[in-house]
Amino acid sequence: LNGERVLGIDTIGMAIITLLTDFGLKDSYVGVMKGVIASINEEAKVIDISHQVEPQNILEAAFLLRSAYRYFPKGTVHLVVVDPGVGSERSAIIVDQGDRIFVAPDNGVVSWSLRKSCGYNIYGIENPSFFLAEVSSTFHGRDIFAPVAAYLSKGMHPSNFGKKRDRLKTLEFPPVSVKEGSVTGEVVYIDRFGNLVTNIEQGMVSSGALSIRVKGVEIPGLSSFYAEKTEGELVAIIGSLGFLEVSVNLGSAKEVLQTKVGDKVEVILG
Amino acid sequence: LNGERVLGIDTIGMAIITLLTDFGLKDSYVGVMKGVIASINEEAKVIDISHQVEPQNILEAAFLLRSAYRYFPKGTVHLVVVDPGVGSERSAIIVDQGDRIFVAPDNGVVSWSLRKSCGYNIYGIENPSFFLAEVSSTFHGRDIFAPVAAYLSKGMHPSNFGKKRDRLKTLEFPPVSVKEGSVTGEVVYIDRFGNLVTNIEQGMVSSGALSIRVKGVEIPGLSSFYAEKTEGELVAIIGSLGFLEVSVNLGSAKEVLQTKVGDKVEVILG
Amino acid sequence: LNGERVLGIDTIGMAIITLLTDFGLKDSYVGVMKGVIASINEEAKVIDISHQVEPQNILEAAFLLRSAYRYFPKGTVHLVVVDPGVGSERSAIIVDQGDRIFVAPDNGVVSWSLRKSCGYNIYGIENPSFFLAEVSSTFHGRDIFAPVAAYLSKGMHPSNFGKKRDRLKTLEFPPVSVKEGSVTGEVVYIDRFGNLVTNIEQGMVSSGALSIRVKGVEIPGLSSFYAEKTEGELVAIIGSLGFLEVSVNLGSAKEVLQTKVGDKVEVILG
Numbered sequence: 146l147n148g149e150r151v152l153g154i155d156t157i158g159m160a161i162i163t164l165l166t167d168f169g170l171k172d173s174y175v176g177v178m179k180g181v182i183a184s185i186n187e188e189a190k191v192i193d194i195s196h197q198v199e200p201q202n203i204l205e206a207a208f209l210l211r212s213a214y215r216y217f218p219k220g221t222v223h224l225v226v227v228d229p230g231v232g233s234e235r236s237a238i239i240v241d242q243g244d245r246i247f248v249a250p251d252n253g254v255v256s257w258s259l260r261k262s263c264g265y266n267i268y269g270i271e272n273p274s275f276f277l278a279e280v281s282s283t284f285h286g287r288d289i290f291a292p293v294a295a296y297l298s299k300g301m302h303p304s305n306f307g308k309k310r311d312r313l314k315t316l317e318f319p320p321v322s323v324k325e326g327s328v329t330g331e332v333v334y335i336d337r338f339g340n341l342v343t344n345i346e347q348g349m350v351s352s353g354a355l356s357i358r359v360k361g362v363e364i365p366g367l368s369s370f371y372a373e374k375t376e377g378e379l380v381a382i383i384g385s386l387g388f389l390e391v392s393v394n395l396g397s398a399k400e401v402l403q404t405k406v407g408d409k410v411e412v413i414l415g
Numbered sequence: 416l417n418g419e420r421v422l423g424i425d426t427i428g429m430a431i432i433t434l435l436t437d438f439g440l441k442d443s444y445v446g447v448m449k450g451v452i453a454s455i456n457e458e459a460k461v462i463d464i465s466h467q468v469e470p471q472n473i474l475e476a477a478f479l480l481r482s483a484y485r486y487f488p489k490g491t492v493h494l495v496v497v498d499p500g501v502g503s504e505r506s507a508i509i510v511d512q513g514d515r516i517f518v519a520p521d522n523g524v525v526s527w528s529l530r531k532s533c534g535y536n537i538y539g540i541e542n543p544s545f546f547l548a549e550v551s552s553t554f555h556g557r558d559i560f561a562p563v564a565a566y567l568s569k570g571m572h573p574s575n576f577g578k579k580r581d582r583l584k585t586l587e588f589p590p591v592s593v594k595e596g597s598v599t600g601e602v603v604y605i606d607r608f609g610n611l612v613t614n615i616e617q618g619m620v621s622s623g624a625l626s627i628r629v630k631g632v633e634i635p636g637l638s639s640f641y642a643e644k645t646e647g648e649l650v651a652i653i654g655s656l657g658f659l660e661v662s663v664n665l666g667s668a669k670e671v672l673q674t675k676v677g678d679k680v681e682v683i684l685g
Numbered sequence: 686l687n688g689e690r691v692l693g694i695d696t697i698g699m700a701i702i703t704l705l706t707d708f709g710l711k712d713s714y715v716g717v718m719k720g721v722i723a724s725i726n727e728e729a730k731v732i733d734i735s736h737q738v739e740p741q742n743i744l745e746a747a748f749l750l751r752s753a754y755r756y757f758p759k760g761t762v763h764l765v766v767v768d769p770g771v772g773s774e775r776s777a778i779i780v781d782q783g784d785r786i787f788v789a790p791d792n793g794v795v796s797w798s799l800r801k802s803c804g805y806n807i808y809g810i811e812n813p814s815f816f817l818a819e820v821s822s823t824f825h826g827r828d829i830f831a832p833v834a835a836y837l838s839k840g841m842h843p844s845n846f847g848k849k850r851d852r853l854k855t856l857e858f859p860p861v862s863v864k865e866g867s868v869t870g871e872v873v874y875i876d877r878f879g880n881l882v883t884n885i886e887q888g889m890v891s892s893g894a895l896s897i898r899v900k901g902v903e904i905p906g907l908s909s910f911y912a913e914k915t916e917g918e919l920v921a922i923i924g925s926l927g928f929l930e931v932s933v934n935l936g937s938a939k940e941v942l943q944t945k946v947g948d949k950v951e952v953i954l955g
Contacts, residue, residue: 161720161723163716163720167607168607169467169607170440170463170465170466170467170710171465171467171468171606171607172465172479172606172607173464173465173479173480173482173483174606175463176433176462176463176464176465176483177464177482177483177486179462180431180433180462180483180486180487180488180491181486183431183460183462183487183488184486184487184488187460187488190723190727192716192719192720192723193710193715193716194713194716194717195710195711195712195713195716196710197709197710197711198711200607200608201665209712209713210713212713212717213713213716213717213720216717216720216721216724216827217720217723217724218720218723218724218727221720229641229642229665230642231640231641231642232639232640232641232642233640233641233642233643235642281653281654281655282639282640282652282653283610283640283641283652283654283655283660284654284655287486287655288655336711336712336714337707337708337709337711337712337740338740369772369822370770370771370772370773370822370823371769371771371772371773371823372769372770372771372772372773372775373773382822382823383821383822384821384823384824385821385823385824385827385828390823395741395769437877438877439737439877440710440733440735440736440737441735441737441738441876441877442735442749442752442876442877443734443735443749443750443752443753444876445733446703446732446733446734446735446753447734447752447753447756449732450701450703450732450753450756450757450758450761451756453701453730453732453757453758454756454757454758457730457758470877470878471935499911499912499935500912501910501911501912502909502910502911502912503910503911503912503913505912551923551924551925552909552910552922552923553910553911553922553924553925553930554924554925557756557925558925
């Protein structure tokens with residue numbers, strides 16, 4: 146989780162745009178954005194990260210982006226449209242990190258995915274000559290963000306779209322409390338399988354005996370894989386994002402423990 | 416909403432096929448159609464408009480197509496498979512508008528997307544030499560429509576697939592009643608956010624003071640964006656399709672007003 | 686249903702990878718796999734078969750793969766990740782059938798899609814030099830399967846990934862009981878429309894008068910298409926997979942008959 150891209154392979158021929166929205170898949174909003182992108186850059190390859198973000202849940206989108214961005218090739222443009230402030234005076238920004246570019250409303254949704262060690266440049270999205278001719282007040286994904294991402298994917302420099310800025314809105318990643326003998330964090334995401342992803346990093350729980358407490362239940366020790374436990378049993382494991390996760394083998398920890406995002410998870414060390 | 420493509424950019428190199436069905440995303444139906452398309456035209460880029468149309472709801476599909484088609488490049492083939500009459504004597508058609516081609520069962524699903532001012536040519540889909548070798552009676556999306564769309568995307572002329580026709584089945588777009596001092600329309604679509612899209616066009620409500628009545632509730636005036644109102648408050652707004660919409664800021668008008676498609680919406684002018 | 690590809694067209698220029706998982710579409714898992722694939726083979730075209738397999742339901746995934754694989758071009762790599770044993774000692778395999786390649790955990794999920802008449806070669810997936818640098822214990826779709834499928838789609842021979850094997854795990858396709866005067870099978874899949882797909886093949890019910898019994902209800906005769914019956918009426922039909930299906934015209938047989946996978950279906954002949 147050091148922020149570097151995971152793959153040692155650089156592909157630069159293909160222009161990739163990822164999409165992350167709360168638009169769902171029933172309405173035509175996502176298809177329309179892809180139509181706009183194809184109209185501007187027919188070579189762009191669009192990859193969906195998710196369109197099932199809970200409506201207007203910026204924190205959920207921020208988490209999903211953080212879980213995904215490292216796995217895309219150099220040069221990928223990551224477009225996020227979770228935008229409760231659409232049409233208001235809220236800003237829209239481009240964040241250029243060299244290896245990758247983020248495009249989003251300036252509401253903090255990209256802030257957990259920025260690699261501070263390498264620096265980045267922030268630009269406003271202000272130049273209407275790159276927008277659709279008519280800009281609605283409710284669907285900037287179509288009228289502003291899709292065209293800007295498409296032009297960026299063609300190699301256009303971010304400075305064409307607006308002025309350089311000093312700062313962007315950031316969200317605080319929920320902090321972990323570390324005491325002698327215990328680490329207390331919380332559930333930050335729950336996936337389709339009912340796995341409870343916490344904010345407790347692998348390094349905080351890697352040594353010695355420990356047990357995990359969540360919703361009054363105690364789970365002894367870390368497992369190496371789900372099937373170490375019998376069907377229906379709780380299991381604590383380091384998940385694929387490098388965080389402590391609580392799961393049920395062949396079942397749903399969310400259902401078994403009746404958990405929700407924000408619930409406390411405590412690790413008792415030693 | 417004048418029917419012209421919104422973008423001033425013509426891309427003709429890439430063959431795009433859009434898909435709009437009621438097949439959902441769990442079954443393999445959509446993937447299979449894409450496999451058939453790739454087998455015939457490996458260069459085709461397939462873009463999903465929606466597969467979550469309510470089963471057999473032709474009106475919903477007609478609305479989604481109308482909301483989307485303008486945003487795709489010149490030459491796009493729009494394939495719609497919402498087809499309760501599959502296997503019966505119902506016809507299948509190609510409608511060629513020069514800039515774009517529609518392929519669908521002849522049940523009216525494309526009729527709200529035709530640009531009457533520029534004319535179009537209608538062809539039957541009758542020539543089995545372009546179908547899969549075995550045609551089932553329940554899945555023409557795979558056996559007939561996907562191959563025909565794929566050949567069209569390669570530039571094959573629509574006349575290869577069947578005879579030219581004079582007419583196609585049309586659906587009536589719900590009419591708006593305009594009286595002195597009021598305009599009465601209805602909810603024609605409800606999106607994921609619970610926004611109520613009406614059939615009342617921007618031009619009908621653009622001047623002067625007004626208020627909107629729906630389900631016994633009165634909303635004073637049009638807003639310019641959702642966040643003009645406080646969280647949970649009703650807001651009337653011109654939506655991204657150019658129609659009056661009723662929404663709740665950071666909430667769902669569908670839930671707050673317990674509305675469904677077909678419910679009356681009245682605009683009191685002046 | 687003889688196992689041959691249905692299309693007489695061979696396209697070999699394009700590398701296609703199909704994805705079939707139980708990851709759903711809300712989490713970023715599927716998008717991340719596509720990012721890994723694009724990082725390794727930017728030319729690969731990824732087509733989703735389904736990501737809505739019920740969590741850990743290997744039989745459902747096996748059925749969906751069987752329903753789909755024939756409709757993809759020669760050379761397609763079919764990747765299936767439904768993997769309750771992830772991280773344990775369960776094997777991962779490549780099955781090479783010349784025309785197509787399957788990649789999956791060795792849990793039987795590909796066994797209904799193998800064309801026995803033509804033979805196939807099985808290889809283990811063992812060589813970590815093709816995996817991501819860090820392999821998690823919970824997401825081999827990202828760390829192992831996606832990279833292997835991507836390298837295969839570039840034309841790399843399966844023997845690069847591991848040793849040839851003699852056998853793979855197989856699942857039994859539910860057998861049909863054929864007696865004089867009757868055939869008894871079961872519901873093996875239920876689709877979005879509530880159509881009940883059985884394991885009774887077309888050839889078993891193709892001649893003479895017959896009636897179908899399911900959940901105590903008797904349906905007289907086979908229909909040629911849904912709309913032969915009136916709205917809401919039960920209809921027995923040979924479905925698009927070549928199996929007997931029980932449907933309701935413009936409705937859901939699943940709801941009308943309160944059926945589930947495994948329920949018995951009896952055909953009375955003559």
